[in-house]
Amino acid sequence: MKYFKGLTISTLLLVMEVSMESIVSTAAGQVRGLDVGPAVAYLGIPYGAPTSGDNRFRAPQPVTPWAGVRDATVFGPAAPQQTPHAASRAMMLEHGVPEVVQGFSSLLYPHSGSPVQGTFIDEDCLMLNVWAPAGKASGALPVMVWLHGGAFVHGAGSEPAFNGDRLAxxxxxxxxxxxxxxxxxxxxxYSGPDFPDAGQAGMLDIVAALKWVKLNIGQFGGDPANVTVFGQSGGGMKISALMAMPQADGLFHKAIIQSGAGLQLLEQDSAELLFAALLTELKVETEGSAVVGGSIEKLKQVPVEALLAAQAVAMARTPEVGFGFAPVIDGTTIVGHPLQGVGSSASEVPLLIGCTSEEFGLFLAMDPGYVSVDEASLAARLEQGYGDLAEELLVSYMAAFPDADAKEILRRMETDRHIRVSNRQFVELKHQNSTAPVYGYLFDYPTGVLHGQLGAAHSVDLAFVFGNQDRIPLSGVLEGRDEIAHQMVSAWTSFAHSGMPSSEALPVWPEHNPATVDTMVFGWPESVVVQDPDGDRLKVMEKLASGLFPRKP
Incomplete structure (x- = not known):
């Protein structure tokens, strides 16, 4: 299944003359990259064998070496996926997707509205991309490995916001x-003897990519002993999962989690519910929870399109499973929930972690009723969702944000309840179980796009981290945009170099202390360190929280 989605900004920027200096040797063979001025890009490098056919549902297998020089000047395929962003405007309207969400997609993915624009989709997708600064000495520079978001069901490393030339x-x-x-x-x-790694295959792919980095990145000018993993949303949750994988131990040395503090992974009982719904949709015969005969083997022959369609139905039928298809705890590859129990791969890994102040602006926008929220409807909505705490919390948030309208109050409350509480719990657990420093941040810069309806919403910060704020329209054009991007690039790369995010572009950034909860708040007209921002309200919200894979009470 291969189909193109149109050129990205990244692709257009990379259509330049190749120089002889862009040829690099890897363990599997030589690759030729693209000289893009300040950096050299090597795109679509395979780090594992094809995952179709007999390799479907298996742990990643070694890549087959090649002869000669492999062209690494175009992105490799994205993983098969279904995403609402890939739908046409007509389809979005047909399915009732609000216009503000359509606008969001077109601003984040400006050429096609899809995270897989500029490449094609194929089951054989174990590819990575490298950007190295031009003219740097070999084997000396910190390495930053980005894990894309999209929960565990969509996204790609080739998304235009992730073009790594400027960050490098x-x-x-x-x-x-x-x-x-x-x-x-x-x-x-599923984790039966015939497919023992099926529930963790995607995470094992990431481990394989990190092993590739350890083996090869020195040839690109990187230091394999100084690797930072960073990711947003689902990418942050993947980093959380890496922390529960003994196989990832020693493959990364620092971590940055953006808007994705994942405290729980999929347990076996939930996995069985989801698996049963999948088999029912695919009409695979079962007896109770056991698969009859060798019919599970038939899943290897099911067309990708049919698997994706059944995946969507299975998730719709099991809303209690939360994020649906996600890493499954098997006690061996993934030993438990992140930061809990033995087997953590990251007990002594420094952590930079945070989120945006109005994450839920994006998710609320998917509700057709959001556009008409006013003070009266807000109070009614909160009474239904917050119970006896509704009035107390509303008064508190209105006092804290006196200039905010009803929509902003709702965005901030839902963000705190569903995301910032999980972030807070993750920080507490990491601090309790590790001597490595933890640094917290909050992105509080509304970009003003879409008439300000989303605020500092989920994913608005992506282009800032890569220094691509002027390439991605979602970043807006308001005063302070470029300065905040400079601050974030400086902080993120300083952390990669030294394990500390302090830089000349920012005030002194203290590490986390439970007594003060010092937090860098990125905003305009200035970014400042604030002690325990919104702490009292977050403690109340903790009683109601249902966040991203929240910790069990």
């Missing part, structure tokens, strides 16, 4: 972005 150049780092298996192909909720 401005921060003196080597940037790597990764494609890996997603959804049912990467996280089949």
């Amino acid at each position: 150049d401005q921060g003196d780092v080597v940037v790597v972005t990764v494609n890996h298996r997603l959804g049912v192909l990467g996280f089949l909720p």
